[in-house]
Amino acid sequence: MKDDSRSKTSDTLSRRRAITAGSGLLAAGLAGCLGGTSAGGSGNQSNSPDSNDDSGDGPVAVASFFSFFDFGRKIAKDTPIQVRNLVPTGLHGHGWEPNASITRDIIEADAFIHVGKDFQPWADRAIQTLKDDNVDTQLINVRKGVELADLAATLDPEEEGVGEGRGKDPHFWLDPQRAKKSVENITEGLVELAPDHEDELRENAKTYKSDVLQRIDEDYQKIFDAASRKVVQLAAHNAFQYIGVRYGVEMRPLVVNLAASGDVKPSDIKEAKQVIEENDIKYIGNGVFESRKPAKQLLAETQVKAYFPVTPYAGVREDWVENNWGYEEIAYKINMPTFEVVLGNKTPEEAGPDGWAKEWRNFE
Known part of the structure; x- marks a missing residue:
């Protein structure tokens, strides 16, 4: 039986490859948005030998931050979904500014897993460019619905954070209970990406929350x-x-x-x-x-x-x-x-x- 979701994914990826190959304006525009001081090269690396990316023919989700790449690959285990980390090995995910070589990875991906507005400026710029150029990469916001602590709970209340009024501390994933919500957000996004594998995705997420995050907590x-x-x-x-x-x-x-x-x-x-x-x-x-x-x-x-x-x-x-x-x-x-x-x-x-x-x- 033909896998309709896989066929659809192949068509979408082919369209994106045509966009990146044929539209200098789009590629240059996103490259300009992502350009800046960069300590790393291409973000096209999995950061793991077990990152669901061996076959090369499944939907691709790229992540802007290591923790959520890791959550994503655990949720996508034993499905065709490939989850890849954009941040090169050895670099810190907050404060890193990629060079233009990451452009193709984001445009060609079926989904972009990100940490929400105001945390990674390069990701915000990339998302805006995707919207402006009508690229249909699915956006998965891991911070959606997470209750954030006031930035006043930190030592520098004058510094701008994230969230409404930018007065919130963004580092919620260090709390394993709050991290569970990001797992749920990623799961919903991956289910939308590969609905034929909903059962496996939801079961993997349930297991990760109960057997890993709960135990860590x-x-x-x-x-x-x-x-x-x-x-x-x-x-x-x-x-x-x-x-x-x-x-x-x-x-x-x-x-x-x-x-x-x-x-x-x-x-x-x-x-x-x-x-x-x-x-x-x-x-x-x-x-x-x-x-x-x-x-x-x-x-x-x-x-x-x-x-x-x-x-x-x-x-x-x-x-x-x-x-x-x-x-x-x-x-x-x-x-x-x-x-x-x-x-x-x-x-x-x-x-x-x-x-x-x-x-x-x-x-x-």
Whole structure:
């Protein structure tokens, strides 16, 4: 029996290829919107050996952010849908500006999974260009219907965030319960993309929410419930407040900006030193994809003995890709062990998998 949805997808992809090949105006227009300082090349990489993209003949959904690429590929498991990550390996998904080579990936995709307005300016510009040129790439907004925390709950209420009035903190996916809503949004989008596979998509999403996100939430809760200290100092940008909101702990980022590219000011270092002294902090977290210099300064000038890794699930290292790590693996192998250590629950040697302390202590 002929698969009508696959035939329709092939026609749509062929039309998009014709558009990109034949319309210099459209390609140039989107390239201009996406152009800018770029640390990466083409976004045409899966960031995983298991990204549903082996056959090359299924609907394609491209994602603007690693976490939601990972959710998408888990939802699309065992279906023809191909889910691809646009952010190159080794780069942070918030603050990255792609070059024009990503244009073709977005135009040719059947769906674009994005994090909502005002979070990634390049994605906003790409979406506007798709609309202006009447390209029928389906848009999947992972933030739709998610209850966001006030930006006032962070340390820099003067900075513009997202949402109505731009007064909300965008990093909701760090809260596993809020992340469930994004899984539902992606699921609805993929069901629309491949209705013949609705049952598999919904079952995969249900399993991921109950078996993965719920377990992560419960295990995080145990870590923070066991802690006598309720303050965490991070040599990282202001991306971890949803952890604090969810589990009742004060997250103190060194960089109060929302993007990882924010500068560290002398006043930031001074305030961090005070927090470290007042709370008798021996270990701090450092952003995996951020500068090590501020953490090393605190190491040299305070009682801090070492820094260990944290990440807001916004990017991946090459070895993580090789080991097929996603949101779940990063939670258990990176963030949770560090929170155990910085909260004083465990010594570095007691935390994480075998060899974790040696690998990650004052990592470069």
